Amino acid sequence: MRKYFVIMFFALACGLSACSNNDVAVNDNGFDRGTLLVNVADNLIIPSFQDLKAKVAALETTSNTFIATSDATNLDALQSAWEAAMTSFVKCSPFAFGPADLPLGTFVEVLGTFPISTTKIETNINNTGFNLSASFDRDVRGMMTVEYLIYSLNGDAAVLTNYGTGSDNRKNYLKTVITEIKTNIDNITTAWEGAYRTTFTSNTETSAGSPISLLYNSFVKDYENIKNFKLELPAGLQAGQTSAEPTKVEAYYSGISLTLIKEHFATTEKIWLGTGLNGTDGIGFEEYLNAVEGGAALVTQTKAKVAEINSAIAAIPAGRLSDNIGSTQVSAAHTLMQDNTANFKSSMSSLLGISITFSDNDGD
Amino acid sequence: MLYSTIRFIAKGWVYTHLVAPKLHFTYFGFAWIKPLPEVWMYGVFGLMVLACVGIILGCFYRVATITFFLTFTYTELIDITYYLNHYYFVSLVAFLLIFVPANRAFSVDVRRKPHLQQNEVPAWTIGIFKLQIAIVYFYAGLAKMNSEWLLDAMPLTIWLPAKTSLPVIGFIFKYKITAYLFSWAGMLFDTFIVGFLLWRKTRILAYVAVVVFHTLTALLFQIGVFPLVMSCCVLIFFSAEFHERLIPLGNACLGGHYAPLKSWRKVTTAFLVVFFAFQVLFPWRYLLYKGNLFWTEEGYRFSWRVMLMEKAGTATFFIKDTKTGREGAVPNRQFLNDVQEKQMAMQPDLILQYAHFLKKHYAKKGVTNPEVRAKVQVTLNARPSQLLIDPQVDLGKIQDGWKQKYWILKMKKAQ
Structure with missing residues (x-):
């Protein structure tokens, strides 16, 4: 009886799959997630953090020079170093997991929060007993605090007046904030260059907490952060807002917001395509999707949308984003990014069978 | 269940799932069930642990079963996005345990009051559990008899x-053929396993199949303790002698019989008939709704539809101030955790609940008579994403109910 059952069932199953018009034996599901992980780690993540580490080191050096001699030339050099470091920072932003997940939040949350609180920062500067490492505030530290301390909407002369005699506290604050950034970025880079690379590339599971799931979830969250915090919120496109809030753009004081958005989204695209920091195309989510049922259609759809987003961002008027934040071009780019969210988020995770939550959970 | 409860606490889920979220999705008709403050919530879980220990040891059995049933069901009812068929199963079994004398041997209660000792129980007290398990498997098997599962080997x-x-x-x-093999094997297993378990000759083989099946599912999917629960529950199909052989201390002295009061027996019987009739009929309610069940999910839950589809959605909500005409998008992460957002974004009734929550929230924040729209893109079993609901409808004006939800769009056929 049982034997009969087994035979019947095998016959049925074979018969059925034979008449479905899909290829019977191997469909191309033999995709090796290991190659994706190795490619992204070696050609994108590690070089990006190494670049950031170098840029932050330069930021520290120029900052020390400026603190020693606070003149226009040294301020100029410091500002250039900050712009370079900040541009490198957004290129690492999607990799906010593993060693980049710090005790008080991801490195993006801890070191990249904007807008910062000028009131709190000024209070801290005036408080000689202030200890940054004992503070949990995200809006008094990180890259955007450095920006506030070395730029002014009223020009460089206004910055230099802040660093005259009796400005030791301000100089110390600048130094402490940069040291904190450097320590963390150095640690993250060292971890990636060492043991974490092995951890990341040797596990090809798709469950919650697996490398591919960490990478994917961080990629999606980061993409949504560009949309929500770099465009939607300052543009006043969020529910409950009654007007645009230009001071909420990223990099408000230096005015390089638009450049950062472009570089940031370019990195998003690189992860999806599997392109390295040097521009060489390799194995990424695109190839992975092409290997699974229903993936090819999604690849075509996503590529079209991404191209649209790129031209929409390119169409935003040059100059300070805070001056153009209410423009139709900004809201057009935002709408396109919103449309594309499903491509990156639900459609992609569903086809790839990647767990979407960060923690594991019961299921049925 | 002791293990499961401790696992839930140890993983910090009491906080992340039940205490931290700003809103909870409720079951239709159970919106009055609210989470307690954090300390009390841990109290409830502590009580649940005690009740588990009580049931295992057979100590203050009836109190323990009632406590376990109430605390477990309460925590499940707080938020629908954590709905799992196996939690439903645990609640049902816990409820049944209240009625049976599972503390009459090898228990602390017997040691406390020796006159409670009895080694024979009426057949119905075991029969109801067999019936319960039969319903679970059989309906799970029936649910798998659909073209996507069998002909496309989806999901x-x-x-x-x-x-x-x-x-x-x-x-x-x-290999694609593996998916077909597993699909058909799963369907046949669920549908026929109870039959083989009931027949003494095939029982052992059938039980081996149960263990293999559940071990495989445990390896393949993140389904927590469910495989363990089912593998153990199924043991009830084995005879009493078999169980006693498992216990070295077992002594098979017979004597004493269980005689509930006549009046009680009638009430209990009536109760159990209703209980099972509900379970047998409720899963069929989907027939009353038009449209694809997987797409609309009208009549999907509480029907032993286990791991049947791969579905995911992205939902963007828009709030419009009807006075100024200004419309803005809602940052979901501000209100929902990952699990809640994921579950909400593909289930129409939860989308509606969330819309009502948003309407209230933004009205309080000063938006005049907010209009709530949602653009929800959903993918089902590898189909390209499409709109689940009408993006123009003001969800704030719609009330939930058992009636057909006309604002759900029809699923377009795959090209």
Whole structure:
């Protein structure tokens, strides 16, 4: 009886799959997630953090020079170093997991929060007993605090007046904030260059907490952060807002917001395509999707949308984003990014069978 | 269940799932169930642990079963996005345990009051559990008899290739035929397993099949303790002698019989008939709704539809101030955790609940008579994403109910 059952069932199953018009034996599901992980780690993540580490080191050096001699030339050099470091920072932003997940939040949350609180920062500067490492505030530290301390909407002369005699506290604050950034970025880079690379590339599971799931979830969250915090919120496109809030753009004081958005989204695209920091195309989510049922259609759809987003961002008027934040071009780019969210988020995770939550959970 | 409860606490889920969220999705008709403050919530879980210990030891049995049923069901009813068929199963079994004398041997209660000792129980007290398990498997089998599961091997075609990294057996999952084999085997297993378990001759083989089946599912999917629960529950199909052989201290002295008061017996019987009739009929309610069940999910829950589809959605909500005409998007992460957002974004009734929450929230924040729209893109079994609901409808004006939801769009056929 049982034997009969087994035979019947095998016959049925074979018969059925034979008449479905899909290829019977191997469909191309033999995709090796290991190659994706190795490619992204070696050609994108590690070089990006190494670049950031170098840029932050330069930021520290120029900052020390400026603190020693606070003149226009040294301020100029410091500002250039900050712009370079900040541009490198957004290129690492999607990799906010593993060693980049710090005790008080991801490195993006801890070191990249904007807008910062000028009131709190000024209070801290005036408080000689202030200890940054004992503070949990995200809006008094990180890259955007450095920006506030070395730029002014009223020009460089206004910055230099802040660093005259009796400005030791301000100089110390600048130094402490940069040291904190450097320590963390150095640690993250060292971890990636060492043991974490092995951890990341040797596990090809798709469950919650697996490398591919960490990478994917961080990629999606980061993409949504560009949309929500770099465009939607300052543009006043969020529910409950009654007007645009230009001071909420990223990099408000230096005015390089638009450049950062472009570089940031370019990195998003690189992860999806599997392109390295040097521009060489390799194995990424695109190839992975092409290997699974229903993936090819999604690849075509996503590529079209991404191209649209790129031209929409390119169409935003040059100059300070805070001056153009209410423009139709900004809201057009935002709408396109919103449309594309499903491509990156639900459609992609569903086809790839990647767990979407960060923690594991019961299921049925 | 002791293990499961401790696991839930140890993983910090009491906080992340029940205490931290700003809103909870409730079951229709159970919106009055609210989470307690954090300390009390841990109290409830503590009580649940005690009740588990009580049931296992047979100590203050009736109090323990009632406590366990109430605390467990309460925590499940707080938020629908954590709904799992096996939690429903645990609640049902816990409820049944209240009525049976499972504390009459090998228990602390017997040691306390020796006159409670009895070694024979009426057949119905075991029969109801067999029936309960039969319903679970059989309905799960029936649910698998649909064209996507059997003819397209969906969603296993999506799920299995993601598991190629499993040791030893991993390689077989890259073949499409494996998905077909597993789909058909799963359907046949669920539908017929109870029959084989009931028949003494095939019982042992059937139980081996149960263990193999549940071990496989445990390896393949993140389904927590469910495989363990079912593998143990199924043991009830084995005879009493078999169970006593498992206990070295077992002594098979007979004597004493269980005689509930006549009046009680009638009430209990009536109660159980209603209880099972509900379970047998409720899953069929989907027939009353038009449209694809997987797409609309009208009549999907509480029907033993276990791991049947791969569905995911992205939902963007828009709030419009009807006075100023200004419309803005809602940052979902501000209100929902990952699990809640994921579950909400594909289930129409939860989308509606969330819309009502948003309407209230933004009205309080000063938006005049907010209008709530949602653009919800959903993918089902590898189909390209499409709109689940009408993006123009003001969800704030719609009330939930058992009636057909006309604002759900029809699923377009695949090209």
